[in-house]
Amino acid sequence: MGVMLDLKNIKKYFTMGDEQIKALDDISLSVEKGEYVSIIGPSGSGKSTLMNIVGLLDIPDSGEYLLDGVNIKELSDGNLAKLRNQKIGFVFQNFNLLTKLTAWENVQVPLIYAGMSAKESKKIAYEYLAKVGLKGRENHLPKQLSGGQQQRVAIARALANKPEIILADEPTGALDSKTGTEIKKLLKDLNAEGQTIVLITHDNSMAEEAKRIVRIADGKLYEYERKTN
Ligand SMILES: Nc1ncnc2c1ncn2[C@@H]1O[C@H](COP(=O)(O)OP(=O)(O)O)[C@@H](O)[C@H]1O
Numbered sequence: 001m002g003v004m005l006d007l008k009n010i011k012k013y014f015t016m017g018d019e020q021i022k023a024l025d026d027i028s029l030s031v032e033k034g035e036y037v038s039i040i041g042p043s044g045s046g047k048s049t050l051m052n053i054v055g056l057l058d059i060p061d062s063g064e065y066l067l068d069g070v071n072i073k074e075l076s077d078g079n080l081a082k083l084r085n086q087k088i089g090f091v092f093q094n095f096n097l098l099t100k101l102t103a104w105e106n107v108q109v110p111l112i113y114a115g116m117s118a119k120e121s122k123k124i125a126y127e128y129l130a131k132v133g134l135k136g137r138e139n140h141l142p143k144q145l146s147g148g149q150q151q152r153v154a155i156a157r158a159l160a161n162k163p164e165i166i167l168a169d170e171p172t173g174a175l176d177s178k179t180g181t182e183i184k185k186l187l188k189d190l191n192a193e194g195q196t197i198v199l200i201t202h203d204n205s206m207a208e209e210a211k212r213i214v215r216i217a218d219g220k221l222y223e224y225e226r227k228t229n
């Protein structure tokens with residue numbers, strides 16, 4: 001086991017005109033390997049800002065962030081990108097699939113970036129599409145898939161690199177409730193297999209799948225609920 005994410009006193013401020021927005025106001029959060037944590041809060045509370053920092057897409061103004069024991073302050077931009085590719089699998093509300101590529105090609109992209117051969121990466125793309133229930137849909141373009149299927153492709157893409165953490169920002173935000181429930185179950189199953197998941201949502205029913213729920217409001221974090229089972 002051990003600690004996967006360790007955020008200490010993270011601050012991120014934005015300036016809009018002469019107003020200062022405290023998007024993250026002294027946030028501390030520690031996530032163990034294998035945990036499933038949801039971070040819940042209303043629109044504008046700082047969820048995406050936090051996701052961007054946890055996912056190494058942005059850096060804090062102050063505070064300390066250790067990702068799997070590595071202090072990100074000590075990394076160059078190039079090494080940050082490398083660590084991001086190795087450790088983090090992103091899942092976004094709007095899927096962020098490449099529209100001109102088929103399902104399997106979308107899953108293949110990060111594998112090619114990681115240096116895998118065309119042949120091996122195609123095989124792995126097919127494996128992960130099967131894992132998320134999309135066997136037979138490999139050659140579909142995103143527009144030929146339903147929203148739920150597109151999100152499954154995005155989850156397969158996130159998983160294929162064997163990330164240490166899946167970071168999902170409102171993954172069911174664009175889906176109807178039935179499809180959302182299927183995605184919820186998929187995330188739960190992945191966690192049961194040992195995948196560390198950080199889920200960001202404003203949806204209570206989505207958050208409740210996680211073993212631990214943390215609440216964010218006005219850039220501040222509150223421990224909210226921790227389930228024992
Ligand atoms: N790049 C930015 N520039 C200025 N303000 C920002 C920027 N990103 C986010 N904010 C502000 O920070 C606060 C938190 O935003 P965000 O993290 O996107 O919230 P959430 O994802 O919870 O809706 C909001 O008040 C938002 O307007």
Ligand SMILES: [Mg+2]
Pocket residue numbers: 047048049
């Ligand atoms: Mg957001």
